[in-house]
Each structure stands twice: as C-alpha cells, then as structure tokens.
Amino acid sequence: MYAYNDFDEAFVRERVAQFRGQVERRMDGSLSEDEFRPLRLMNGLYLQLHAYMLRVAVPYGTINPTQMRQLAHISETFDKGYGHFTTRQNIQFNWPKLRDVPDILEALADVEMHAIQTSGNTIRNVTADHFAGAAADEIEDPRPYAELIRQWSTDHPEFQFLPRKFKIAITGSPNDRAVTKAHDIGLRMVRSADGLPGFEVIVGGGLGRTPMVGKVIRGFLPTGDLLPYIEAIVSVWNLLGRRDNKYKARIKITVHEHGIDEIQRLVEERFAEIRPSYSGVDQDLLAEIKQHFASPVLAERSVDAFEAARRADPSFRSWSDTNLAAHRVDGFAIVTISLKKPGATPGDATAAQMRTMAKIAETFGYGELRISHEQNVILPHVHKADLPAVYEALREADLATANVGLIGDIIACPGMDYCALATARSIPVAQEIAERFEALKLDHEIGPLKIKISGCINACGHHHVGHIGILGLDRAGVENYQITLGGDGTEDMVIGDKTGPGFAYDEITGAIERIVLAYLGERLSPEETFIETYRRVGIAPFKAALYEQGETANAA
Amino acid sequence: MPSTFTPKVVTANDLLEGDVVWLTADDRWSRDMREAELIDDEAHADIRLLEAQSQRSVVVGAYLADARPGATGPEPVHFREMFRTRGPSNYAHGKQTGI
Ligand code: SF4
Numbered sequence: 001m002y003a004y005n006d007f008d009e010a011f012v013r014e015r016v017a018q019f020r021g022q023v024e025r026r027m028d029g030s031l032s033e034d035e036f037r038p039l040r041l042m043n044g045l046y047l048q049l050h051a052y053m054l055r056v057a058v059p060y061g062t063i064n065p066t067q068m069r070q071l072a073h074i075s076e077t078f079d080k081g082y083g084h085f086t087t088r089q090n091i092q093f094n095w096p097k098l099r100d101v102p103d104i105l106e107a108l109a110d111v112e113m114h115a116i117q118t119s120g121n122t123i124r125n126v127t128a129d130h131f132a133g134a135a136a137d138e139i140e141d142p143r144p145y146a147e148l149i150r151q152w153s154t155d156h157p158e159f160q161f162l163p164r165k166f167k168i169a170i171t172g173s174p175n176d177r178a179v180t181k182a183h184d185i186g187l188r189m190v191r192s193a194d195g196l197p198g199f200e201v202i203v204g205g206g207l208g209r210t211p212m213v214g215k216v217i218r219g220f221l222p223t224g225d226l227l228p229y230i231e232a233i234v235s236v237w238n239l240l241g242r243r244d245n246k247y248k249a250r251i252k253i254t255v256h257e258h259g260i261d262e263i264q265r266l267v268e269e270r271f272a273e274i275r276p277s278y279s280g281v282d283q284d285l286l287a288e289i290k291q292h293f294a295s296p297v298l299a300e301r302s303v304d305a306f307e308a309a310r311r312a313d314p315s316f317r318s319w320s321d322t323n324l325a326a327h328r329v330d331g332f333a334i335v336t337i338s339l340k341k342p343g344a345t346p347g348d349a350t351a352a353q354m355r356t357m358a359k360i361a362e363t364f365g366y367g368e369l370r371i372s373h374e375q376n377v378i379l380p381h382v383h384k385a386d387l388p389a390v391y392e393a394l395r396e397a398d399l400a401t402a403n404v405g406l407i408g409d410i411i412a413c414p415g416m417d418y419c420a421l422a423t424a425r426s427i428p429v430a431q432e433i434a435e436r437f438e439a440l441k442l443d444h445e446i447g448p449l450k451i452k453i454s455g456c457i458n459a460c461g462h463h464h465v466g467h468i469g470i471l472g473l474d475r476a477g478v479e480n481y482q483i484t485l486g487g488d489g490t491e492d493m494v495i496g497d498k499t500g501p502g503f504a505y506d507e508i509t510g511a512i513e514r515i516v517l518a519y520l521g522e523r524l525s526p527e528e529t530f531i532e533t534y535r536r537v538g539i540a541p542f543k544a545a546l547y548e549q550g551e552t553a554n555a556a
Numbered sequence: 557m558p559s560t561f562t563p564k565v566v567t568a569n570d571l572l573e574g575d576v577v578w579l580t581a582d583d584r585w586s587r588d589m590r591e592a593e594l595i596d597d598e599a600h601a602d603i604r605l606l607e608a609q610s611q612r613s614v615v616v617g618a619y620l621a622d623a624r625p626g627a628t629g630p631e632p633v634h635f636r637e638m639f640r641t642r643g644p645s646n647y648a649h650g651k652q653t654g655i
Contacts, residue, residue: 026571026613027571027572027613028613029612029613032612033612033616033617047569047574047616047617048574049576049636049639049640050574050575050576050640050643050644050649050650050651051569051573051574051575051650052574080647080649094644094649095574095649096574097572097573097574098571098572098573098574099572345646345647416635416636416639417639417644417645417646418644422636425639425645427644427645427646428645428646431646474635474636477633477634477635478635479635
C-alpha cells in the first residue's frame with residue numbers, strides 16, 4: 001500500500017507539533033473557543049454531546065495490520081477500548097480528553113495516519129470501493145487515483161476555502177459499491193467503445209437536507225485527464241457556489257440552479273484552459289503511486305479444504321454464503337467481517353477485535369484490510385483453503401456474524417447517543433431491529449435488504465438510499481422516526497419515498513416488522529428481493545401495512 | 557414577563573474532559589444536574605449565561621437549557637438534555653456509570 005514520502009511525514013509531524021501548541025494555548029485560556037474551534041476541526045477534533053470525538057481518516061478505506069493495532073492501542077490508552085467505523089471510511093474515538101489529543105495524533109503519525117482535513121470547507125477524504133484491488137468485476141484498482149487526488153488536494157492553495165465541504169467517491173468497477181451518485185463528484189470506472197479504461201464523471205449528488213442523485217457530466221473521461229477535469233469542476237463551483245447560504249452552497253445546489261448543461265459547458269471550457277498546464281507530472285506521480293498498490297502475489301492452491309468445511313459445518317456454510325464476495329482470482333475470496341452482531345453497535349470494534357483482525361490479515365490475508373462505508377471490515381484477499389481457519393479465528397473474537405447484506409447488516413450513524421447535531425437516537429433503533437429479526441429467525445428467509453438509519457437530516461447514515469430508510473427527528477420534544485422505502489445506493493441510485501407520518505421510538509421496530517412481513521406476503525417467489533418487490537408493487541401495500549393495521553385486523 | 561419564562565439551567569461542556577457540566581448558584585461547574593442553579597428569571601438567566609461564557613478556559617459552548625424543579629434538584633425537560641445527564645444508550649459509559 002501507499003507509504004508516506006518524506007514530505008508527507010514532515011507535513012504531518014509539523015501539523016501535530018502546531019496543534020500541540022494550540023491545545024496548550026487553549027488550555028491556558030490564551031485561545032478562545034472561537035479561535036480554537038476551526039483549528040481543532042482541521043485536526044479532526046469535534047466536541048460532541050458527552051465528550052470530545054476524534055475522527056481519523058482511513059483514506060480510501062485501506063489500512064494495514066500495524067495501523068489497525070495502533071488504533072487498538074490508542075483506543076485502550078486514550079479512550080474506552082473501542083473505535084467506531086463510520087460511513088465515510090473513518091474511525092472515530094468517542095472519549096478522548098483534550099490534553100491527550102496531541103499524543104494521539106503523534107501515535108497516529110507513527111503509523112502514517114492522521115486526522116487532517118476530515119472537516120472544514122475543503123476536499124475531504126476520498127472514499128473508494130472497499131473491494132478495490134480484489135473485486136471480480138473491477139476494471140482497475142481505483143485507489144491509486146484516489147491517492148493521486150488526495151496528494152493533489154491536500155493543502156491545495158486554491159481549495160482551502162471552498163463554499164462548502166467537498167466529497168469525492170471513486171469505484172474501479174461498473175458496479176458501484178462506493179455510492180458515487182451521492183457525492184459532489186463521483187467517479188465510476190467504465191470502458192470506452194474501444195476498450196480503454198476511463199471514468200464516468202458524476203457531479204452534484206448528495207444526501208442531507210436536499211437529497212439529489214448525481215448527474216453525469218462526462219460519460220467517458222480518459223484516466224489521464226482526471227486531475228485537470230476535477231480541478232475544472234471544483235474551480236467552476238468555487239466561483240459559482242453560493243457562499244451566502246450554507247444550505248445552498250453544495251455543488252448539488254449549484255448544478256440544480258444552473259442546470260447540468262450550463263455547468264457542463266463551463267467545466268469543459270475551464271478544462272480546455274487548464275489541461276495544457278498539466279505537463280504529465282501527474283501521470284509520472286500516478287505511475288509511482290500505482291507501484292505501492294501492486295497486488296500481492298496470490299498463490300494457486302487446492303480449494304478442497306474449503307469445500308469439505310462447507311459440507312461438514314452448517315454454520316461455516318451459512319457464513320460463507322453471506323460474507324464472501326467474488327475475487328478476481330480463482331480460488332480466492334473477499335471476506336467481509338460483519339461488525340453488526342445483533343444487539344451490538346453497528347461499526348464498533350473493540351481493541352481485542354481490532355488485534356484479531358490485524359492478526360488474521362497478516363496470517364491469511366496478505367496483510368491487507370479495508371473499511372467499508374457499510375461499517376464492516378474487509379479482508380480483500382483470502383485463499384478459500386484458509387477460510388475455515390479464518391472463520392474459527394473470527395468466531396473466537398465474536399466476529400463471525402453471518403449477516404452481510406441481510407436485514408441485520410444495518411448502517412446507523414452515531415445519532416443522539418454521541419452526535420451534537422442529532423435530532424434523535426439511531427444506534428438503539430438499529431440494535432432493536434437487528435435483535436427483533438434475530439429472534440424471529442427470519443433474516444435468511446427475508447434475503448438481501450439494506451436498512452439505513454440517520455439521527456438527523458444530515459444523513460450520515462445514508463437513509464435516503466436504504467431499501468428501508470429511517471430518519472430520526474425531534475417532533476415537539478419527542479423522538480420520531482420517518483420511514484422511506486425503495487432507496488438504492490448503487491449506480492442506479494434512487495432516493496427513497498416517504499411513507500407518511502413517522503413513528504415513535506417504541507413503535508419503530510414494529511413498523512419495520514410490518515413492512516418486512518408485507519414484503520414476504522407480496523413477493524412472487526423467495527428469489528424476488530425486497531427492492532424488486534417494492535419496484536413492482538409500489539408503496540401502497542407497505543403504506544397499508546404501516547397505517548391501516550387496525551382496520552385490516554378488524555376485517556380479518 | 558417572568559410568568560411565561562420557562563425555568564433554565566446554564567450548561568456547557570468541560571474544556572479539558574469534554575463532559576457535561578452545569579452552573580451552580582455558588583459559581584461552581586457541577587457534573588450533576590441536580591446541583592445546578594434553577595433560574596426562573598429571564599434577566600438573571602441572561603446574566604448567568606454571560607458569566608458562564610466568559611469562563612473561556614473552563615468550559616465550552618455554554619447555553620441555557622429548559623429545566624424543571626424535581627425532588628432532588630433541577631431535571632431536564634427535553635430528551636436531549638436528559639441524555640446529557642446520563643450518557644449514551646449503547647454502553648454504560650459517561651455519567652450513568654457514576655450513578
Ligand atoms: S446524520 Fe446527523 S446525527 Fe447522524 S452522525 Fe450525521 S450529523 Fe450526527
């Protein structure tokens with residue numbers, strides 16, 4: 001994977017030293033909170049409901065075992081022995097003390113990690129397909145491009161004071177696992193008519209208060225034009241973007257107000273100006289970065305042990321049915337480690353679990369680990385013959401939950417258990433739903449289903465694109481949960497439809513159960529998934545199940 | 557119009573620890589809401605808030621939160637303020653561990 005060069009190393013160390021001084025000046029009162037706040041945010045430090053929170057970037061979701069162990073160490077030394085993986089491929093520590101934060105940043109820098117620029121009106125941490133470099137359907141590994149964008153945008157003088165934050169997602173596969181249509185810029189790798197790799201460039205997507213599906217601004221961009229084209233987009237938006245109103249500042253609003261055709265015209269014009277100034281240095285850099293992402297040598301072996309274990313052990317079979325994805329190399333699999341044990345907090349891992357995952361990655365996974373935006377951890381390259389041993393090791397660490405892609409694999413933001421912006425809780429809602437369906441033993445019967453929960457309109461839990469989305473609101477001083485149905489976060493992104501009035505905290509699990517039972521009643525066959533049934537029958541039967549339950553019961 | 561004023565407490569987060577604190581009548585910051593000064597006069601509330609906000613090397617983000625008198629001291633009105641007296645619901649962390 002990518003290793004810091006001397007410049008990065010010096011830059012990160014200098015930032016830590018600066019921040020140490022700033023924290024000292026804050027503690028002795030010579031910096032006010034108004035002065036300190038932007039400084040701490042630039043270093044990933046937030047003040048939440050009960051404590052400070054430190055958000056650490058895991059660029060494009062890639063992390064190695066040494067780094068994972070260091071996160072475990074930090075969580076034990078400075079926090080409460082666990083970390084929370086987020087939908088932005090970050091890890092958050094929920095309980096750091098202000099005076100310890102410089103030491104935490106130092107410990108991160110020791111393993112080439114940092115918390116820089118995960119906040120503020122800058123280009124944020126680039127997210128990538130968590131199966132990057134391993135997926136069977138991949139054209140090219142997107143991470144070298146993500147890294148190129150990171151290096152180019154970090155401290156880029158023109159882009160430190162943008163109208164708002166700016167988020168980029170990238171996938172190397174035509175099948176989008178990085179929710180590219182919900183980002184300011186989405187890059188989806190495709191092939192041209194003559195087979196060359198390039199990007200479909202999507203602009204103006206976003207969730208939050210005004211959810212928008214991103215629009216294609218360039219159907220095919222040769223990979224060599226990537227940086228000048230992104231620069232053209234950001235620079236057009238930097239001029240047009242509304243700085244007068246923070247709710248109208250995101251590029252999705254700019255695209256909406258000016259129209260995609262006009263934005264496209266301006267971007268292409270700007271691109272034509274900028275393109276000649278790119279002398280090819282970026283391509284040399286890209287070639288160098290690519291070497292750091294070279295695939296490990298994946299040795300061929302027999303898969304007999306895997307097949308035998310599947311026959312012998314039903315729990316292993318069940319896990320391997322749900323938690324594996326197709327690898328580009330025969331005999332290998334991509335393993336998703338579920339951080340969604342029913343009743344647990346989605347995305348949380350204890351220090352011991354982090355160490356176990358690091359060890360497994362080292363022993364069986366060529367030292368590679370990924371964090372997914374669905375708040376799970378990925379072992380991208382595991383030979384199938386090693387899967388029984390991997391499964392055993394995961395089981396011992398309470399990490400062998402077999403539910404990836406099923407109803408219990410819920411995305412939930414921290415909500416009002418931690419987040420200062422929240423209007424309601426989301427974690428206990430996720431816990432209760434997962435436990436309810438665990439008790440009903442229905443999760444495999446229900447099949448693929450994505451529930452996504454946000455604790456406020458900012459939509460960090462991606463509720464708009466959940467097959468079932470749940471948004472926690474404050475209605476007259478009471479937690480209230482609004483449901484959306486039919487959302488889809490893939491390359492065919494759809495914003496879910498609101499069902500109607502929301503449900504109270506103690507009603508929401510029952511409401512979700514009625515929706516799921518309605519689906520089981522409506523589907524044509526067990527093969528028809530929830531989202532397929534929804535697209536076929538529409539919202540009516542689900543509304544009936546949600547709001548006409550009393551009448552139905554009387555009629556029956 | 558003191559009759560329409562909802563009683564308030566001054567609350568903030570501790571600068572160093574980040575945890576929730578309330579201003580007491582004798583000018584301490586307590587980690588227990590029941591020790592907070594319950595203020596039922598609007599003008600006095602504004603003054604207490606200004607005093608709190610001036611303590612910039614002690615607390616962060618002071619504000620007035622609705623409260624009501626309870627058997628053992630002021631109690632929260634809104635659920636957000638209730639969570640702030642307790643801690644998160646997914647782990648026994650935060651204030652609830654000391655209760
Ligand atoms: S969606 Fe709202 S409550 Fe949830 S993490 Fe984001 S800002 Fe916080």
